[in-house]
Amino acid sequence: MSGSSPGRPAEVTDWLEHPSDDFFGSTGVPPCAVPVKPLKGSSGRGRGQKQKDLSPVPENSKAKAPPRKRAKPCAVDLPRATSRQNRSRAQDELPWVERYKPETQNDLAVQKKKIEEVETWLKTHIFQRQTKQGGSVLLLTGPPGCGKTATLQILAKDLGLQVQEWTNPLSLDFTKEDLRSMFDHDSNFHTFPSQAQAALFQDFLLRANKYNKLQMLGESSENDKKLILIEDIPNQFYREPGSLHDILRRFVRTSRCPLVFIISDNFSGDSSQRSLFPTEIVEELCIFNISFKPVAQTNMMKVLNRIAAAEASMNREKNYTLDRTSLELLCRGCSGDIRSAINSLQFSSMKDWSLEKEFWSKKKKSSTIKYEEAGVSKVQKKSRHDTSEDQEIQAIGGKDASIFLFHALGKIIYCKREAVSEAESPQLPGHLSKHHRDTLLIQPEGIVEKSHKSGSIFNLYLHQNYVDFFSDIDDVVRASEYLSTADVLCSNWSTRLVMENYSASVATRGVIHSNTSRAFAHQQGGMGFRPLHKPQWFLISKKYQENCLAAKSLFSSFCLPPECLQTELLPYLAMLTNPMRNQAQIAFIQDVGRLPLKRHFGRLKLEALGDKDPGVPELFCCDGDGADGDPEGLPLPSSQSSGSDLPGSQPQPIAAQAILEEEELKIEEYDSD
Ligand SMILES: Nc1ncnc2c1ncn2[C@@H]1O[C@H](COP(=O)(O)OP(=O)(O)OP(=O)(O)O)[C@@H](O)[C@H]1O
Structure with a gap:
């Protein structure tokens, strides 16, 4: 460890000579991790790094060089029996969601129709690509844990597709300058290189689209079909969806393989799907959306029964076997999330979990007693479960049961x-x-x-x-x-x-x-489906607030409250014939002071409420701190623009110009003094 050997590469020598270089003071290469998860089969390293690795390293210096990554324990070095034992122990220690993960399409607890939809799309966009025009972007949406990723992985395996997946980098390759300015007191962390995330993503997409994976020894070269999977969306795109759209536009122009996004629904109202993939972009780039539903209870029960039976046959001394009632309760508490259901099953089956045990036995007892006492029918039993017991189960290991x-x-x-x-x-x-x-x-x-x-x-x-x-x-x-x-x-x-x-x-x-x-x-039957709509109140309230502000500023000299201006003064002014002093005032009087009796006054068109709509229209989603919002959290308009930003689907306020052209205006001068 004393000195550098003549053949030792510079980076090794540097590391040995400056082992305690301070964070900002050293002059070496930045020590950060490789940002992008390597494409499966490729070297996965940055260009510079690759060159360094290729430089000849003498045997003796190799031994002394610090390992870049912690070496994985190598099964080959161990005696065979030990490695088999280890493997079965490792298998035992796996969480059940992993141990019992689906291997074939039949194992999937997902609706068959959805599996077919995804399969058909993949086949069309991979095997019949020559005839296909436009980009190939698929968007899989649905609640968390409903099997979107599992479905895609199994289909990719069945169709012999490689999956190249983007993973957000944990740390970026900062230069010292970046770090210095990041931690600088004046910077307020504004210089955090979030732009770099988008650039890395774009770079990944271009490379994954352009190059096939490296062919390893023994691998056949027959199938080089692949898809690119994005489940881990860079944060930067939530702040600036436009940058994602630009990257996608570029991708679609040159795409050679399909691109699949998986986005889980959320219930908090800030729908990521809506902001990342607004309707205009979906239409422009021909993005195909397949929306998954929560896993049905019957499918969930099948999976839980299968796992419970398998565990019962293997690990009796470690685990309880839950009975059917407990499994049903568990299913209902998981809101169609199979991952959460299997995890809950694992926890509640463990003998060590005495509290859980108590809970389940109490649960079982109480439900049996209740029904025996009441002597109610099976159908009634089921429906009552739905109400009171659902609420109880939510409190214990149950999943948040939000609904749109x-x-x-x-x-x-x-x-x-x-x-x-x-x-x-x-x-x-x-x-x-x-x-x-x-x-x-x-x-x-x-x-x-x-x-x-x-x-x-x-x-x-x-x-x-x-x-x-x-x-x-x-x-x-x-x-x-x-x-x-x-x-x-x-x-x-x-x-x-x-x-x-x-x-x-x-x-x-x-x-x-x-x-x-x-x-x-x-x-209760026979009503059928009827569409639901968003409240007109949002638009009307916005328009009202805007009119109040406009009235106050245009007619400030009257010193009247906005309601009085709009309901008393302006209707009167509208009846006078001499023109007012300025065009804005005339337009406003026409808009607010007169009921448009002659023209057809269309009702506001209703906007349908979608099944995953967050509920608060975009026009009320303020991203600031809400300082200028009213107590309900709905923002007050910031300008006097009356109705200019009403959505295109709504009738626009009567344009002053149009009125001036169509009707003979008689507005008298009114002196407020
Ligand atoms: N029969 C089954 N069908 C589907 N998934 C199963 C099944 N059995 C076990 N699993 C496991 O349940 C989990 C389902 O999660 P998956 O990642 O597919 O959900 P997702 O819809 O993509 O949700 P998220 O966006 O939260 O990841 C996976 O870990 C999968 O291995």
Whole structure:
């Protein structure tokens, strides 16, 4: 270790001579890790690094050189029996999701239709590529743990495709200058090289698209078909989706192999799919979207049964075998996430987990006793599980059971009920018999909570949509009264946060109870699917706020509050004939001060609510700190532009110019002094 041997490469000598170089002071090559996960089969190293590795290293210096990576334990060096034991121990220690991972399409707990859709797309875009025009980008979406990745991996294996996957670098190859400026007090970390992430990604995509993997000794060269998989999306693209779009445009022009993105749905409202792949880009680049559903309970049960049986036959002394009721409870607690279900199964089967054991045995006892006592039918048993027990199971190892607003609204509006016998439920006195309903199978407050929307936003959606599901005008009147009450409960901003929950409860239960056409289980069929829409309130409120600001600034000399300006002064000014001083004022008077009696005043067009819509329209998604927002978190307009940024789908406010051209304007001068 004393000196450098004559044949030793410079990098080794440097390392030995400056072992404790300080972080910023050294002059060597940056010590960071290789940023991009190597393409399978390629060397996976940067150009410079590759050159260094290729330089001849003498035997003796090799021994002294610091290892670049920790050497993997090599099975070949060990006696055979030990290596077999190790392997089976390693297999034992694997989490069950890994140990029982699906090997064939039949093992997959995913809907067959979805597997076929992905397979057909892959075949079309890989094997019939010559005839295909345009880019080949596939977007797989769906809730976490529904088997998107597992499906793609199995199909790739079956079709003999190599998968080249991008993994976000853990650390980037910073130069010392980068580091120095990053940690500089004045820099506020602004110089963090996030741009480099996008550049690395682009570089990866270009290389993966252009080059085949290196052919290893013994590998056949017959199949060089491949796909590029992106599951780990660089953070930079969430901040600047435009940079991803540019890279994709370039990729699509030169693409030789398909590109597959896997994105999991999230329920928090900041839909990554929507921001990364807006409709314009999907259309422009012909991106094909296949949306997976949560794993069905029957499929989930099959997988859990299979695993439980396999474990029971192998590891009786270590694990409990859960019975069918426990497995069913487990399935329901996992909201269609097979990964979470298998993990929960593993934990709850372990004998060491005494608490879990207690839980399961209690669970089992209580459910058996309950049903035995009640003597209820199997169907009834199932539906009751859905309500009360689901909530209990969520608390223990269960998965967050969020639902999209679309489904939450559907549950309230369609309000499933179950017929109960007179013996089971107490009867109402005669004078209240009109309020008798079958038992509700949902818990409205729970549904609102799972939708992750505030009570007032949920009420807005309900208000917009409930009428289509009613058939009696008296019912509509009652429901609207409940909605008005709910509105009043939220009207005081200082108590709004607390009252919102009560308000949502009044609104949802009020609407459900008022709808006599869905009061009994036997009436529930035949409604069919009806689309849901976004509240018009968002646009109207935005327009109102803008008008208030515009009125205040254009007619400030009148010193009147905006409501008074718009409802009293402007209608009066609109009737005078002398022109006002400026065009903006005239336009505003025409827009706000006159009801457009002559022209056709179209209602705002309704915007459909998609099944994965986050619920708050883009026009209200503020990315700042919300400093200029109102107490509900909805931003106030920042300019006076009246209606200029209403979406194209909406009727635009009457343009002053058009009015001036079409009608003879008579506006009198009005002196405010
Ligand atoms: N029968 C099965 N079908 C599907 N996946 C299974 C099955 N059995 C075990 N698994 C395991 O469950 C996990 C499913 O996760 P997968 O990564 O495919 O989900 P995903 O939809 O891509 O979600 P995420 O985006 O959260 O990764 C995998 O680890 C897979 O090996």
